[in-house]
Amino acid sequence: MKIYNYTDLSKSKIEELCSRQIEDDKLVESRVADIVKSVKTDGDKALFDFAKTFDKVELEKLFLDGAELKAIAATIPDEAKKAIDTAYENIKNFHLSQLKKEDKVETMPGVVCWRESRAIEKVGLYIPGGTAVLPSTFLMLATPALIAGCKEIIVCSPPQSDGKTNCYLAYCAVLLGIEKLFLIGGAQAVAAMAFGTESVPQVYKIFGPGNRYVTTAKTMVQNKVAIDMPAGPSEVLVIADETANPSFIAADLLAQAEHGTDSQAILVSTSNQIIAETLKEIESQLTILPRKEIAAKAIANSYAVLTKNLDEAMLFSNEYAPEHLILATENFESIIPLIVNAGSVFLGNLTPESVGDYASGTNHTLPTSGFAKAYSGVSTDAFLKKITFQHLSQEGLNNIGKTVEILAAAEGLEAHKNAVSIRIKN
Numbered sequence: 001m002k003i004y005n006y007t008d009l010s011k012s013k014i015e016e017l018c019s020r021q022i023e024d025d026k027l028v029e030s031r032v033a034d035i036v037k038s039v040k041t042d043g044d045k046a047l048f049d050f051a052k053t054f055d056k057v058e059l060e061k062l063f064l065d066g067a068e069l070k071a072i073a074a075t076i077p078d079e080a081k082k083a084i085d086t087a088y089e090n091i092k093n094f095h096l097s098q099l100k101k102e103d104k105v106e107t108m109p110g111v112v113c114w115r116e117s118r119a120i121e122k123v124g125l126y127i128p129g130g131t132a133v134l135p136s137t138f139l140m141l142a143t144p145a146l147i148a149g150c151k152e153i154i155v156c157s158p159p160q161s162d163g164k165t166n167c168y169l170a171y172c173a174v175l176l177g178i179e180k181l182f183l184i185g186g187a188q189a190v191a192a193m194a195f196g197t198e199s200v201p202q203v204y205k206i207f208g209p210g211n212r213y214v215t216t217a218k219t220m221v222q223n224k225v226a227i228d229m230p231a232g233p234s235e236v237l238v239i240a241d242e243t244a245n246p247s248f249i250a251a252d253l254l255a256q257a258e259h260g261t262d263s264q265a266i267l268v269s270t271s272n273q274i275i276a277e278t279l280k281e282i283e284s285q286l287t288i289l290p291r292k293e294i295a296a297k298a299i300a301n302s303y304a305v306l307t308k309n310l311d312e313a314m315l316f317s318n319e320y321a322p323e324h325l326i327l328a329t330e331n332f333e334s335i336i337p338l339i340v341n342a343g344s345v346f347l348g349n350l351t352p353e354s355v356g357d358y359a360s361g362t363n364h365t366l367p368t369s370g371f372a373k374a375y376s377g378v379s380t381d382a383f384l385k386k387i388t389f390q391h392l393s394q395e396g397l398n399n400i401g402k403t404v405e406i407l408a409a410a411e412g413l414e415a416h417k418n419a420v421s422i423r424i425k426n
């Protein structure tokens, strides 16, 4: 892991450090474009072929039905079932709190405006399953979709080598009342949900994280379907001062590094000593990790930045706009107001990022690659559309009429003006 001194960084170097571009991005784009085109033209046949190519499995059918899911779910160990139940309760409670009715506003006497939410009818959820199967993502996506009231929820996840799925995903499906799980992974799953195939229904919005293939596909199908956000390879930025614990920081950095070789784990610290001790800790904690090769590569592609103070650290962090921001300091209260760009924030030395990944209640599907500058993470809101309403009484029409007539005339739109004039009664 390289160490930089913030004072020495030029504007262009900061830009470079904050860029998540990888050399072969163009190659991934062209591969994904081919996959999307094949699914669009060949439908199910392409999905069977891609399962063979990428997931090394000859599928007999593209989905597991409710009875098959129930049978697999029954094999889940009791302890795991209880942990999923607890996580689900917390996620449900947090996402239920986001359902809020808005007040009606009388903008002028007799002119009443308001907004009502309606669920997006058909949504598609992608659950990653390449290097690690993520039942936690199933909870994070399906729970708010159900709370919002989405009628049709299509779920895709890559197949296992036996053409099935594991007991954890199957248990989530049963818990959430999802009766079909499509065994489709990668860009082909995104294309199938965007365009529809003989087996996979077309949806209106696609949700879910994934690797570069999944994320590139989501960005590519946006002229056909809405997406939640680009939620690609995981990343974390830890801001640490001398009150932080290097072992904890190392553990948090490695937690995101083990997701994939293209993950990023950035340390920004006011203390040279904390940086040095964290790097030592990373080396020692790496040795006990089953996914040490993956994590070590991600760490090698990551870096540390030494800053003069926490304000300077926040300046860098806001430019980087991390998916996860950890404030590893006892002094977090004073820097909360300085946070402008981040997906989800973890405060203090006793709040590991992993709790948000699994069970505290917040959503773990979050914007990566700097998109936290403009996107929020998944929430109940993301599954809802807000429709505006207005109602005018005769008094309201008379009150607002002149204003609209003048503005319509100014724009030279006589028919607009007339739609008001024709209703005004003096």
Ligand SMILES: NC(=O)c1ccc[n+]([C@@H]2O[C@H](COP(=O)([O-])OP(=O)(O)OC[C@H]3O[C@@H](n4cnc5c(N)ncnc54)[C@H](O)[C@@H]3O)[C@@H](O)[C@H]2O)c1
Residues within 6 Å of the ligand: 031, 054, 055, 127, 128, 129, 130, 131, 132, 134, 137, 158, 184, 185, 186, 187, 188, 209, 210, 211, 212, 213, 214, 230, 231, 232, 233, 234, 259, 260, 263, 323, 364, 365, 366, 367, 368
């Ligand atoms: N941002 C977030 O909110 C968030 C949340 C959870 C996970 N993640 C990220 O999701 C990612 C999951 O990645 P994953 O790979 O484990 O699972 P994945 O399900 O995203 O991808 C697996 C699929 O990728 C496709 N694929 C693999 N190699 C390919 C190739 N060479 N060409 C074309 N397609 C190919 C295959 O179809 C395979 O089924 C990780 O990077 C993780 O960090 C992000």
Ligand SMILES: N[C@H](CO)Cc1c[nH]c[nH+]1
Residues within 6 Å of the ligand: 134, 136, 137, 233, 234, 235, 256, 323, 357, 364, 365, 366
């Ligand atoms: N850290 C991931 C989001 O970037 C979410 C996750 C799922 N399982 C473990 N972690």
Ligand SMILES: [Zn+2]
Residues within 6 Å of the ligand: 234, 255, 256, 259, 357
């Ligand atoms: Zn994680």
